[in-house]
Amino acid sequence: MKENWLRTLFRFTSGHKTLFIWSIFFSVLSVFSGIVPYVVGSRLMTDIIEKESSQYGIMTLLVLMLAAFVLKTIFHFISTTLSHHAAYNILNDLRNAITDRLMRTSLGVVKHFSSGTIKDTILDRTEKVEIPLAHMIPELSANICVVVVTVIYLTVIDVRLALAALITIPLASIPLFFLMKDFDQKYQDYMQANSQVNNVMVEYIEGIEVIKTFNQTGVSFKKFSDAIIGFKEYTLNWLQTAWKTQNMIFSLLPFTLLGTLPVGIWLYLDHALNLNQLLLGLLLAIGLSGPLNKLSLFTNDFNAMKQSVLNTQKFLELPILDFEEKEIRELTDSSLNVIDVNFGYKKNERVLSNINIEIPSNTFCAIVGASGSGKSTLLQLLNRFWDVQSGKIMLGGVALKDLTQLQLNQTISYVTQDSFLFKGTIEENIKMGKPDATPQEVINAARTASCLDFIEELPQGMKTDISFGNGQLSGGQQQRISIARAILKDAPIIILDEPTASIDPENEQRIQESLRQLAKNKTVIMVAHRLSTVMKADQIVVLDNGSVVDTGEHADLLKNCPVYQRLWDSYTRTEEWHISN
């Protein structure tokens, strides 16, 4: 069941309660110090009008007013410092909670969101919680407090004066009602338009190579500029319609003299109030305008915060793979057994049907099949990026579902088709596999992955910074670095999805040899289109249209498996074509 948004917010704020309590305390002190000049001022004006004041008396009252003003500023500063401290900590917790959730949810769910949407939520939308938190919690409580106390004070002078001071509240409620009527929907549309700009922007940057190659600059830029113009028009339209109503509220609500001035004068003329009471009443009513103004502004902030929390909730409540709270299970070996597995990305769809594969420990298993036959999907299931729909996968005699995430991560090294390198040096990228590796271990891993030669040729060798994109390295070089990373991790199982796709034949041979060496004491599972890479595998699994059609060694399959024969034919024809060209 969806958690109430206020409860979600409270979960994150409760860890910083003490800071907020102190912040509210200083905010209340600040607001009350702000009332003192009005009270003292009314005394001063009465004394001057009735000529009862000495020069010393006037000076004392002026100093008192100044002191109250200085105190108000100091207390406000302390209050907002504390609340900002708390608010930024909460933002930090919220962002960590979202990224943590994304890590624990299945890859399929994460891929459902565009990079723009994820960036927008983690950075921009959570940021919208900061201003209300840092200002609203302390200031709202303090301003409500000051309104209540001022009204009590006015009631003590004369209840009619107090009621007159509050007359603007029901008057301002009418435009406020119209403003708030469809606020939620409008705010959601606004966020949607904002998200659209983010998405198009990220797409434009990520796809810049394709855009330039296909001379799409005009079209793509139009998509980008249309999103920006759409956002501008939506925001302006909304502002224009809301602005009039908002201005009416902003000018009406704080105009407390509307009631107090005529009622106060009438009461004074009727001798129900003396001069000091009248002046005090009018000044207090003026003093009310600031807090009332703040309260009206907070209605906007409150709604903006609500929408931001509702949006982050979508991420905080993503379904997670149940990795939590499991005991570490002892693995008998590094074998993998796929038993009667069925899987589809959607509920009623089948991408893999009735898969049964036995991969003994320390063997080299290749998975081959036509494009779209389900090879990458199968590898991702072995790595538990998704859960199977039925059947099970056993690792070292234990069901994959019963392993903790840490244990799974430590047992499997996974090299994907897109070798992603992070900003930093080559050494840092390889060391991701084992952060405490010695320089010699990094060099050994690079040698095994056949990338040491080209790294040593770079002027800064292992320390070469690849922060400005992977552009300075070829696709094959990037792939070899990611293989080195997986080798250094030294996990008992290595899964590789087309690791040699962009590697030249000479390096491919060397990597092949390295992988075969690795398979002497590791289980290696690899998808490959180039069948020459897997000819010497201990076992080749042939997939066709999501099913295993045969399993065996190269020579046997070539004799007995028509699907493999077709794959081999088309592979050799492609190779001959390459040679003849």
Ligand SMILES: Nc1ncnc2c1ncn2[C@@H]1O[C@H](COP(=O)(O)OP(=O)(O)OP(=O)(O)O)[C@@H](O)[C@H]1O
């Ligand atoms: N994230 C996804 N969501 C939905 N469908 C997907 C997803 N990934 C793959 N598919 C579909 O699953 C099927 C198998 O895809 P998969 O990538 O596993 O095949 P493959 O054999 O590895 O293909 P290739 O050799 O071209 O990489 C395809 O029909 C593909 O469209």
